[in-house]
Amino acid sequence: MSAKSLDTDTEHLIKETAKRVFFTEGRFNATTQEIADAAGVNRTLINYYFRSRNNLFEIVFQDAQIQEHDLMEKIIFSNLSFKEKISQHLDTFFEQTKKYPYLEIYMVTQMNQGNCYKDKEHMNMLLDKFYLEVAVEMEKGNIDKMRPEQFVLNFVSLMSFPVSMRPLLQETMGFNNESYDKLLEERKDVIMNTLFIK
Amino acid sequence: MSAKSLDTDTEHLIKETAKRVFFTEGRFNATTQEIADAAGVNRTLINYYFRSRNNLFEIVFQDAQIQEHDLMEKIIFSNLSFKEKISQHLDTFFEQTKKYPYLEIYMVTQMNQGNCYKDKEHMNMLLDKFYLEVAVEMEKGNIDKMRPEQFVLNFVSLMSFPVSMRPLLQETMGFNNESYDKLLEERKDVIMNTLFIK
DNA sequence: GAAATGTTTGACAAAAATGTCAAATAAATT
DNA sequence: AATTTATTTGACATTTTTGTCAAACATTTC
Known part of the structure; x- marks a missing residue:
């Protein structure tokens, strides 16, 4: 068994x-x-x-949270340089989204139906650690100065949006599957260049 | 009547x-x-x-498309400078999303259920016009060089993601409604600074 | 103000989705 | 191999959601 x-x-x-x-x-x-x-x-x-159906859905929702959480933890507790952390995370993220592109959108729709996020405490601890690192990088002049929260928003937006919203974007922008895949592959470099000062 | x-x-x-x-x-x-x-x-x-229920939903879906479409058209056919166009569009977008924050996510979920986007032709024409303008700005050195499509992805990602994914982001980042609203208000400047070279 | 037309309502029917159960089957334990 | 336990199945009941209809009501038109 x-x-x-x-x-x-x-x-x-x-x-x-x-x-x-x-x-x-x-x-x-x-x-x-x-x-x-x-x-x-x-x-x-x-x-x-x-x-029950509901119970299955709750379990799946929890799984989704844990998955997000682990990904977050991985980047923060690695002992790479800041830039390498970001770079590495982009790789893992794009790898993961090949499997589960709609994970984040699913969570949003669930939360809009009353389901709520758990384990905020721990997540906040992780984030605070990350904000400090971001602030250091700004001091060093490697990234533009702004509230660290805004940097995080920029980061996740540039990374997630084109994946989550693929159906809409691909259609409105007139791509086919192949050419949109290519666009996504190019994104890592674009994002790095957008986030970091050359 | x-x-x-x-x-x-x-x-x-x-x-x-x-x-x-x-x-x-x-x-x-x-x-x-x-x-x-x-x-x-x-x-x-x-x-x-x-x-039927289905018919109502289809009509609402169409309305959503038209709304997206009009917003797009507005920015492209204004005779402002490129930078002012972007700036103006950010204003209209944030204004609109106060009313309808989940419009885009709705469209994605609909499309994933088999509903499909109409009027691609016209949208493509609009986009091609915009790509040209983007290319000119790159030549002028006002924005980083990349495929114009990537610039558009950056633009819409930075703008939409924090709004669309608000429930998830607000929770995971530990904001309350008020402080997240404030974060969103600050975003216009952040986005302008991220998109344009100083 | 009577007839025609348009709108709203509740009762009912139909359909779709979920949940329960006992019987059948398979697997494990002795 | 017999017994116990776990898994799978289909038939059925329940619940939820959608759709239909005729009657009630309101509004317009003549």
């Missing part, structure tokens, strides 16, 4: 499928039937393992 | 309420009952005026 393959563990399969439907495909109001179909299992197994 | 007040025109009231529920409150899977309640009308009036 403990050595059971994760691939065939139905509970795990359902959860991963739900994540795929939400975070990868962005179908935020998929029904339990649709998720069950996508997982290739009987719908009532969702009730067996998760009791 | 033609001179009827728009405030009491039920059809109009329902549509505006739906927009409020979706774009202002971000409750993307509100039921027809919830929308009717929010509008203070009988639910079946939605069927009377819009035939």
Whole structure:
């Protein structure tokens, strides 16, 4: 039981499928039937393992939070230089968003439906540490002077928006999948140049 | 009939309420009952005026597109200098997003559910015109050199992301409503400084 | 002010989605 | 191999949401 393959563990399969439907495909109001179909299992197994649809959704939401959180933690507690931290984080982020492009949008829609974010305390501690580093870089003249919070907003905006909003941006800007992928690949350099003073 | 007040025109009231529920409150899977309640009308009036829930949603989606479109057109066909165009657009955008912060996210979730964007042709024409202006500014040395498309991505990202993702960002960054509002107010200057070379 | 038209309402029907259960099957334990 | 336990299934019940309709009401038109 403990050595059971994760691939065939139905509970795990359902959860991963739900994540795929939400975070990868962005179908935020998929029904339990649709998720069950996508997982290739009987719908009532969702009730067996998760009791209710709501419960499954809450668990998936928590998972999403942890994922965001871990990514954040990784960048802050590495002992790279500031610039390298940013650079590294861009790599991990773009890697992760290939799998789950709609993770952040999902969280927003959930929060707008009354679901709320947990573990603010710890996150704040991480951020305060980061703000200090940002301030140091400003003193050194490596980045423009502004409130560190604004730098963080710039950073996450430049990084996330083109991914999260891809359907809208790709369509309005007249790209096809291939050319938009290319655009995204080029973004790392663009972002580094935008954030740091040459 | 033609001179009827728009405030009491039920059809109009329902549509505006739906927009409020979706774009202002971000409750993307509100039921027809919830929308009717929010509008203070009988639910079946939605069927009377819009035939089906789906039809209402499509109409609202179209409205959203037109709104985005008009905003885009405004900036491009003004005869201000490039920098003033950007500046002006930031003002209009922030003004608009006070009313409809979740308009863009709504469009993305709709598109992920199979709804698709219309009128690409015209939008492309607008963008091409804008790309040319961007290129000129780069030549002049007012903005960093990059593909004009990347400049547009930077621009919209810096502008939209902190608004669209507000629930997530505000929570994770530990702001309250008031302090986040303040942060947003400061953003115009930050964005101008980030986009333009001093 | 009577007839015609447009609007609103509640009762009901239909559809869609979720949840429950007992029986069937499979797996583990003795 | 028999028994216990865990998993899976389909049939059914419940709940939620949407759509229809005729009657009530209001407004306009003649």
